[in-house]
Amino acid sequence: MPEVIVYSDADALxxxxxxxxxxxxGDTLAHREVAHVVLTGGTVGIATLEAAAASPLASAIDWTSVHVWWGDERFVADGDADRNEGQAQEALLSRLPLPEDNIHRMGSSTTFATAQEAAEDYVHQIEAAGIPAWDVLMVGLGPDGHVASLFPGHTGYEDASQGDAPAIAVHDSPKPPPTRVSLTLDAINRAREVWVIAAGAAKAEVVAQGVRGDLAIPGGAVRGRESTRWLIDAAAATRI
Structure with a gap:
């Protein structure tokens, strides 16, 4: 069973x-030379990054030894407000002494003609980094139970023939924008720690499903190799 930690509200979360x-x-770097972290977007995800940037704990980290990745990205142009990496850049990354080479962005429609090409580029980035086991991988949970850009009942989650590639193109997403790039479930579950972050009463039912391990929703299928944590607020915890 995953560990479930409940906070009073979304801000406390x-x-x-x-x-x-x-x-x-910090703990990872005390034991290993490099830390690999996968960020998430969303309201609480970006609020988390803003809080991290403002924390005095940030100054104690050797950011030259930290590599930053994403679980998914919207396949839109550079500078588009929908881009997860742009939001993360403003909230956290621009405020840290983090080398640009350590920031592994998923490709945009400015750079690539198709989402498939962007996904293939991300696979190459992952391979060039030695196929890291992410030390912490954070995902938000959608009200339908989706994580990253893996949606229940959608081919990106359901299709077993997606192969061994850790990143895939997602088309006809039920949530706009329709074209995206996402880590696969196998790639997510390669992480040492997976943190699922959710807030609000509208997510209470899918949080309960996910905590129970209901494989009908992607949120129920994610799990870390060493630990899985559900970090939620009180409103999202009411059905557990």
Whole structure:
């Protein structure tokens, strides 16, 4: 069973998750030369990054030894407000002494003609980094139970023939924009720690499904090799 940690509200959730992230990075670097972290977008995800940037704990980390990745990205142009990496850049990355070579962005429609090409480029980035086992991988949970850009009943989640590639193109997403790039479920579950972050009463039912391990939703299928944590607020915890 995953560990479930409940906070009073979304703000407390973001603040606590930020502190937990920074401490985890510091602990990782105490034992290994490099830390690999996968970021998530969304309201609480970006609030978490903003809180991390403002935390005094951030100054204790050697950011030259941290590599940043994404679980998914919207296949839109550079600078588009929908881009997860742009939001993360503003909230956190631009405020850290993090080398540009350590930031592994998923490709945009400015750079690539198709989402498939962008996904293949991300696979190459992952392979060039030695196919890292992410130390912490954070995902938000959608009200339909989706994580990254893996949606229940959609080919990106359901199709077993997606192969061994850790990143795939996602077309006809039920949530706009329709074209995306996403890590696969296998790639997500290669992480040492997976943190599922959710807030709000509208997500209470899918949180309960996910905590129970209901494979009908992607949120129920994610799990870390060493630990799986559900970091939620009180409103999202009411059906557990």
């Amino acid at each position: 973001a603040q606590a998750t930020a502190a937990r992230l920074l401490l985890s990075i």
